[in-house]
Amino acid sequence: MYTSIKTLAAAIVLPLVAALPLTQRDEAAVFDSSKPFTLHTEVVNATSAFNDQYLAPFHVGAALSTVVGSKNSSNAITWTLSDSILKQPVAISGAGPGFAYNLSLLDNAPYRSDAPSGYDYISLGVLYGATTGFYFNNSTLAWSGSNSTTAPESFDGCFALCHVNGTEPYFSLGPQYQLLWKTNNASSTSSNCADVKLIAANIA
Ligand SMILES: *[C@@H]1O[C@H](CO)[C@@H](O)[C@H](O)[C@H]1NC(C)=O
Ligand SMILES: *[C@@H]1O[C@H](CO)[C@@H](O)[C@H](O)[C@H]1NC(C)=O
Ligand SMILES: *[C@@H]1O[C@H](CO)[C@@H](O)[C@H](O)[C@H]1NC(C)=O
Ligand SMILES: *[C@@H]1O[C@H](CO)[C@@H](O)[C@H](O)[C@H]1NC(C)=O
Ligand SMILES: *[C@@H]1O[C@H](CO)[C@@H](O)[C@H](O)[C@H]1NC(C)=O
Ligand SMILES: *[C@@H]1O[C@H](CO)[C@@H](O)[C@H](O)[C@H]1NC(C)=O
Ligand SMILES: *[C@@H]1O[C@H](CO)[C@@H](O)[C@H](O)[C@H]1NC(C)=O
Ligand SMILES: *[C@@H]1O[C@H](CO)[C@@H](O)[C@H](O)[C@H]1NC(C)=O
Numbered sequence: 001m002y003t004s005i006k007t008l009a010a011a012i013v014l015p016l017v018a019a020l021p022l023t024q025r026d027e028a029a030v031f032d033s034s035k036p037f038t039l040h041t042e043v044v045n046a047t048s049a050f051n052d053q054y055l056a057p058f059h060v061g062a063a064l065s066t067v068v069g070s071k072n073s074s075n076a077i078t079w080t081l082s083d084s085i086l087k088q089p090v091a092i093s094g095a096g097p098g099f100a101y102n103l104s105l106l107d108n109a110p111y112r113s114d115a116p117s118g119y120d121y122i123s124l125g126v127l128y129g130a131t132t133g134f135y136f137n138n139s140t141l142a143w144s145g146s147n148s149t150t151a152p153e154s155f156d157g158c159f160a161l162c163h164v165n166g167t168e169p170y171f172s173l174g175p176q177y178q179l180l181w182k183t184n185n186a187s188s189t190s191s192n193c194a195d196v197k198l199i200a201a202n203i204a
Contacts, residue, residue, distance in 0.1 A: 031139040036089075036203045038076040039141065041069060041161050041196040050161045050194035053177055055079075057088070057124060058167055063101070064125035066110075069161050069177030077124075078203060084147055085130040102130035105181045107152040111168040115178070118186025119162055119193060120152070122179055131155075141198040154183040162193040 031037070039055045053069030054076035060066055065088075070076065080087050080100065087100035104123045109115065133148025134141060143157035160182045165175050182195065 030202065031136070031200055032202055033081050033136040033200065036078045036080055037200040038073065038203060039079060039198045039200055040073075040076070041194075042199050043161075044195040044197060046194065048194060049163075050177065050196060053161060055179060055198070058170075058176070058178075060167065060169060061125075063092070064123060064127055065101070066167055067103075067122050067124055067179040068167070069179065079200075081134060081136070084132045084134050084144075086134050086141075087130075088124055101125045102128075103134075104128035105131045105152055105155055107154075110164065110178065110180065112171070113167065113178075114165045114192075115162045115180055116187050116190040116193060118183045119160055119180040119190075120183055122181060136200060139200045141200065152181075152183075154185065155181055156184050158182040158184075159196050159198060160186075160193045161196050162190070164192070 041051060041053045043051045050069070053071060054073050055067050056070035056075040057065040057077050058068040067077070077088050080089055086103040089098065089100045092099060101124050106121045106123055106128060108121055109117070109119070110121045129150050131148065132150050133143045133145060135144060136142060145151070145156070158181065160180050161177050162180050163175060164178050165171070166173065167176065167178060180193070
């Protein structure tokens with residue numbers, strides 16, 4: 001009796017899984033947050049130039065970057081998630097094995113930028129304390145305030161991609177899409193910014 005129920009269940013489940021659309025099967029099965037991954041934007045409420053931008057590093061100083069958008073996936077940062085911190089493993093001579101830059105959300109506006117008020121700076125490097133509380137909900141990056149002691153008080157998990165007039169100290173490189181985090185009192189009407197989800201995919 002028991003065996004025949006299990007057999008019946010298996011007979012039903014297999015065709016159901018096979019009948020799922022390919023994309024849904026892929027997303028459910030494929031992403032593994034214990035392995036390295038890229039992140040790209042998915043605009044929350046529109047499709048636009050802000051969509052499908054890979055998070056890429058923009059060097060701003062010794063062992064310090066900020067994060068920008070690039071349509072070219074070859075430029076994407078290779079991320080790992082550990083201890084609820086987003087990290088970029090890097091090889092630097094003299095550094096120990098597993099050395100990595102940490103993602104840090106800073107409580108200040110990007111310097112000399114025309115980013116709208118309330119959209120604050122993100123650092124990837126060694127200088128600032130790591131921001132904790134990140135996890136994955138399937139392949140979508142999520143953040144838990146109750147698991148984070150190091151995030152700015154006005155972070156509620158929302159990231160934005162903003163088209164800005166450049167990034168200190170390399171304004172000469174010109175305007176770009178920069179990843180910023182949104183304070184909970186930021187203006188939501190700027191046409192230069194889009195709220196984004198960050199979607200992960202393992203590196204092939
Ligand atoms: C992940 O995606 C699968 C398939 O779409 C869904 O069944 C599952 O509930 C999702 N997990 C979470 C935590 O939302
Ligand atoms: C999404 O955009 C539509 C059309 O502009 C608007 O009516 C709606 O309020 C927006 N929703 C959110 C969650 O921003
Ligand atoms: C993408 O970036 C890679 C590495 O930086 C570069 O070699 C390649 O030419 C770029 N592709 C395009 C289409 O710009
Ligand atoms: C960027 O725009 C802001 C606001 O208009 C301006 O104050 C700032 O000087 C600009 N930055 C550069 C490097 O031009
Ligand atoms: C990254 O953050 C972790 C946890 O706070 C810390 O132990 C580590 O030293 C940091 N790494 C760097 C390169 O700052
Ligand atoms: C995961 O995402 C789904 C769909 O957006 C949402 O309903 C659910 O609450 C999320 N779960 C967690 C643990 O974030
Ligand atoms: C919060 O941290 C606890 C303990 O480490 C962990 O079990 C739980 O899954 C975390 N929750 C989220 C949403 O990351
Ligand atoms: C937004 O909130 C932050 C922190 O609570 C505060 O410092 C800032 O002045 C507020 N900005 C606006 C425009 O209200």
